[in-house]
Amino acid sequence: xxxxxxxxxxxxxxxxxxxxxxxxxxxxxxxxxxxxxxxxxxxxxxxxxxxxxxxxxxxxxxxxxxxxxxxxxxxxxxxxxxxxxxxxxxxxxxxxxxxxxxxxxxxxxxxxxxxxxxxxxxxxxxxxxxxxxxxxxxxxxxxxxxxxxxxxxxxxxxxxxxxxxxxxxxxxxxxxxxxxxxxxxxxxxxxxxxxxxx
Numbered sequence: 001x002x003x004x005x006x007x008x009x010x011x012x013x014x015x016x017x018x019x020x021x022x023x024x025x026x027x028x029x030x031x032x033x034x035x036x037x038x039x040x041x042x043x044x045x046x047x048x049x050x051x052x053x054x055x056x057x058x059x060x061x062x063x064x065x066x067x068x069x070x071x072x073x074x075x076x077x078x079x080x081x082x083x084x085x086x087x088x089x090x091x092x093x094x095x096x097x098x099x100x101x102x103x104x105x106x107x108x109x110x111x112x113x114x115x116x117x118x119x120x121x122x123x124x125x126x127x128x129x130x131x132x133x134x135x136x137x138x139x140x141x142x143x144x145x146x147x148x149x150x151x152x153x154x155x156x157x158x159x160x161x162x163x164x165x166x167x168x169x170x171x172x173x174x175x176x177x178x179x180x181x182x183x184x185x186x187x188x189x190x191x192x193x194x195x196x197x198x
Contacts, residue, residue, distance in 0.1 A: 109185040122156035
């Protein structure tokens with residue numbers, strides 16, 4: 001897995017668990033919920049409190065690497081007579097990345113921006129569909145850079161004098177820049193394998 005994406009993915013898992021804890025306790029009467037709560041010189045992930053109890057939550061990734069920090073935070077919580085809970089999360093070995101609108105957006109992009117490798121060898125090309133597998137994604141605000149591999153399914157004529165349509169799948173890999181707000185492709189840099197084309 002791409003290291004930059006892995007860091008983003010772990011952070012997303014961590015934040016999702018924080019939101020889950022916050023939502024759980026907000027639904028319970030009388031609880032106040034605080035994210036990134038400071039105890040002396042340390043910051044814990046979530047602090048929840050009502051008239052009966054106070055609980056510190058610390059979220060960590062398995063295997064636990066910073067045991068000393070957790071022990072120190074636990075001692076501080078106990079000194080204040082707070083409950084202390086460690087929530088451990090597992091990182092999936094092979095996370096699946098899926099963007100529901102991605103194939104449709106890439107298909108539209110290819111129809112409007114036909115790859116030169118295909119167009120230069122075909123008299124007429126009709127793009128049928130695109131299938132992709134996202135290898136990694138880097139997100140920054142409302143844009144994303146996706147590293148992808150897949151296939152472009154095309155029916156084409158070799159020259160004007162032939163009525164025969166040839167169906168071919170062109171494998172590709174490359175990187176694609178996405179506009180996440182508008183759900184479209186800003187730019188695609190694809191390395192298309194046309195070695196099987198006439």
